[in-house]
Amino acid sequence: MNLINTLKNNPWWIAGGILLLVVVWMLTGIGSSNEASSETASDPDVTKSTDVRVRQQQAEPVESFVDVYGRTAPARMATLKAETDGRVVEVTAERGAYARKGAALVLLDVRNRNEQIERARAELKAAKMRFDAEKSLQHENFASETRLAEAQAQLEAARAELRRIQVDLANTRIKAPFNGALQERLVEVGDYVAVGDPVATFVDIDTLIVTGSVSETERTNLEIGATATAKLITGQTIEGRVRYIDPVAEESTRTFKIELEVPNNDHALPAGVTAQIHVPAGRRLAHRISPAILTLDDNGEIGIKTVADDNTVRFSKVDIVKSGVNGMWISGLPDEANIITVGQGFVKPGDTVNPVFEEKGAQNAAGAVAANTSETR
Structure with a gap:
């Protein structure tokens, strides 16, 4: 009775006792938990490897494309420039017009070039007569070789002058250098052009x-x-x-x-x-896969996850050789590879996994699934 009266008069003893029991219970639980955790960590058999589906695959030769x-x-493009000076008197082709090689595109004023040609022809004729006369006298020993050489030089100079004027006259007709179209016309009638001025672009x-x-x-x-x-x-x-x-x-x-x-x-x-x-x-040798099993590494490189002989996950960067209705062909893997086809998103390189190999029939069915890929290469 004295104990009961004492507890009634001092209720904090009851609260203190209950608190002491709770603390002892919690400490006992933590110790047991740490012991269990230690045992789990020290026992490798407790950790279970992740199951992944794997296809054992051999590379095959395929036609590759880039x-x-x-x-x-256009295969050719030319900027036509004036090879003589003169004023534009006619433009014979419009922009975009097709022209055959040699057809005139732009005409320049010939001015007195025809008269120059006639004068050059007359001078050539006179030089030819002088040369023939000196040659005849030289045969009869009435003329020296020096005079004959001078006459021949004058004859060649007259011929060269005639050719120069004829070329200058021809250059007043700016022509198509090959079969093609007038891409751009840079002059109009009345414009004056000097040697080297651009006239048109031809393609x-x-x-x-x-x-x-x-x-x-x-x-x-x-x-x-x-x-x-x-x-x-x-x-x-x-x-x-x-x-x-x-x-x-x-x-x-x-x-x-x-x-x-x-x-x-x-x-x-x-x-x-x-x-x-x-x-x-x-x-080249390549593996056929479904595009769905492609993954990215931490650097953003595209690749495939495979399982090595020690059952660890490997990431291999790959190149796409080609893709079509039968799937996608990639290079960058060994000729023989264990490719993870299901579960690659739940494992990372270096992880130990439990590979579940596909049967041959399942491998063939995977090719049919990949056939849904539309041809892009």
Whole structure:
């Protein structure tokens, strides 16, 4: 009774006892938890490896292509300049007009050039007569070799002067240097031009080129003379041959310029439009995959996750060789590779995994799934 009365009179003893019991219980639990955690960490069998589906795959030879964006352009472009001076008296071709090689585009005033030609012809005739006379006298020993040489020199000078004036007269007709179209006319009737002044821009539209730039790695497998295709932004698809590849990379971009030559006899293909060039780059070993299993590393590089012999995850940077209705072909993996097809998003390089290998039938079915990929190369 005394104990009960004491507790009634001092209730804080009860609260203190309860608090002491709670503290002892919590300390006991923490110790047990730490012991259990220590045991778990010291036992490697407790950690379970992540299951991933893996396809054991062999690389196969495929035809590879290089796809680059470029633009069409005339095969040749010339800036026509005046080769004699004179005033423009006639422009015979409008902008965009087609002209055959040798056709006159711009006419200059001939002024007195015809009279100069007649005078030069007369002087040539007189020089020829003097030369013949000296030659006849020299045969009869009435003339020296010196006088004959002087007469011959005068004859050659007269011939050269006649040719010079004839060329000067011909240069008053500014002509098309090849079959093509007048791109730009830089003079009008009444303008005066001096030697070297630009008169017109003339382009060859019978043949077009499609220009683009390829990377250092893509340059290796390209060949001059190879047949290639290009799809224009207008929807037209054209075929031609590779006529030029830069021997030296462009300094700032480290790329190589290529040119595809395309016939355009009907002038149906426009110049200056965007085009996607599709160039064969030979056969190479590649793996066929579904684009869905491509991943990015921390640096933003595109690649594939594989499983090594020790069941650790590896990341390999890959290049896309080509893609089509049967899937995507990539290079950058070993010829034989264990490719993670399911679960690659839940593991990272260096992780230990439990690979679950696909059966042959499942591998073939994966190719059918990849067939949903539309052809882009």
